[in-house]
Amino acid sequence: MRKPWIVGLVLAGVLLGACSDPESGPEAAPPSPAVGTTHQRAAASPSAPAKAPKVLYLGDSLAMEAQKVLGQELRRDLRAEYTSRPYSGTTVCDYLEGTGAKSLVPDGDKAAALVRSLHPDFVVLQFWGNAWGYTWCMDGITHADDPTTYFKRYRADMARLTEQIAAAGGAARPRIVWVAQGPDPITPDRVRRVNELYEKQAAASGDLVADAGAWVSAPGARYTWAQYLPCDAYEHEHPAYCTQPGRDRTALHLDKDYLHFCLAPTTSTPKPCPVRSPGILRIAREITGVIGRAAAG
Secondary structure, eight states, X not given: OOHHHHHHHHHHHHHHXXXXXXXXXXXXXXXXXXXXXXXXXXXXXXXXXXXXXXXEEEESHHHHHHHHHHHHHHHHHHXXXXXXXXXXXXXXXXXXXXXXXXXXXXXXXXXXXXXXHHOOSEEEEEOOOOOSOOSGGGTTOOTTTOHHHHHHHHHHHHHHHHHHHHHHXXXXXXXXXXXXXXXXXXXXXXXXXXXHHHHHHHHHHTOEEEOGGGGGSBTTBTTSOOXXXXXXXXXXXXXGGOSBGGGTEEXXXXXXXXXXXXXXXXXXXXXXOXXXXXXXXXXXXXXXXXXXXXXXX
């Protein structure tokens, strides 16, 4: 048995978890500057579009932990109407209609069902790319055992989900925002190829990619994993987000969790992150910036 698969089994519980019970929600962030495309961000807040967008956020444990912070950023900067329905441990196929019992997402929260009921302008999809075959809808296909079949299946599920969202939206089809992921220390090339699939699908269907993963990667080392990164301009301006100012660096991950960005331990009951976490805010601000620019255009 290959080492990545062994490590994957050990860490499967980490994938399924998300930060635990924040009855008061995450600590509020200071006002955000505009989100740019480099590691130095503009100082001014983005202008809200003339029409406040409706945003639907779906995804796995990364979306579970980030959902309140993303809502906070979207509402404040874009006056967005926001709904989130993430489920930990899921992947793209879980949000497909027609999967029956082979899904971790109930029928009422499938992507197409939510599009029909909520009529969003944007559907944000954030998936790390479940590679361990945990979710039933992957039919046991794993990256470790068969990378070719894994990528083929992932690509097909992305295309099918895009079609279902488009059909559900009809003449008012929402734009999909695929969230590109940060580095994976176990199989770096897997995340790179998954992100390439997001780029290709978005280009083929006229949708968008938010390269949030670039903001949790070192400059010039997009697919090299790092637990700490230099504090960026925003974090220098708001020192609470520069967790180690004496070393001019901020923490993205806990010592024992290479995947999640919540700086509180995961638990068996997935909930939004309860503590201030720089990685989550970096991701949320990039998604907000992409939606803001698209809505304004």
